Each structure stands twice: as C-alpha cells, then as structure tokens.
Amino acid sequence: TTGPSSDSDSSATVESLEDNPDGGCHIYRNGYYGSSIAVVEGILEVNIIQMTSIQMTESQAENSLVDFVVTCQGSLPTDVCTVVSDPTCQVSKSMVCDPVVVTDECLLTIRRAFEEPGTYCINITLGDDTSQALASALISVNGGEST
Secondary structure, three states: OEEEOOOOOOOEEEEEEEEOOOOOOEEEEEEEEOOOOOOOOOEEEEEEEEEEEEOOOHHHOOOEEEEEEEEEEEOOOOEEEEEEEOOOOOOEEEEEEEEOOOOOOOEEEEEEEEOOOEEEEEEEEEEOOOOEEEEEEEEEEEOOEEO
C-alpha cells in the first residue's frame, strides 16, 4: 500500500507489504522518495508562410524544386521532416528528415524536389527533444512551376 506520510514532510511514505508463502510472514518496508518535474515549452505552432518554385534551366529540369518558408512559435526545432503524399494526404510518396540549426528566430527555408508534375499534400514537421508540431499544405507542381 502507499499513502502520504503523517509528518509535515512533503515527501510521501511508501509502505510495501509482501506475502511470504513459506512462513506466512509479512515484510514491511518504509522509506521516502522524491521527484521533480521539469515543464518545457515545446514547439507550439508551425506555419508555412511561403512556397516558391525555383526556376531552373531546361538542362536542369529533371526535378521541380520548391522552397517552403516555415515559421514556428515556442522552442526552437532541431530537426525537420517533410512528407509528400497524394492530394488526399492518405498515401505517402516520400519522406525526408534533416537536422536543422536554428539559433535565434524560428524561420526556416526548406527545399524539396518533385520528380513529376501533379498535386501533392505536404506535411512539414518540426521537432526537438520534447515536442513536435505539424503544418500541412496542398501544392500543385507543373513542370518547374508551383502554385
């Protein structure tokens, strides 16, 4: 059984009762324990504020490149993951995760390549050791141009 101690100490007393099947004896153990809780802010919000197609020459036009400008509130992220899915956001086509170094303000530019034209669902997740936050958007990629 466990219960609070009867003295004015804020620690809790733990009393343990164990049966000894051989002798029918009981063993009592008394003691104190303490714990601390650290409250961390975490990443509270992620926003995709801009999506820009990168213009390339025809010889480089194998993949369409898009830059995503992302902001966040709360603690600073240490990694970013981008999941590219079908337009319904149900079938994942690719996932890329990278470490990031954000020193002052949470403002990131994330460049991703798209192999073929089409409409895609983009999920961008920013994370740190204690939290994650997600932003989603639909993007239409048309042979080097995005809307």
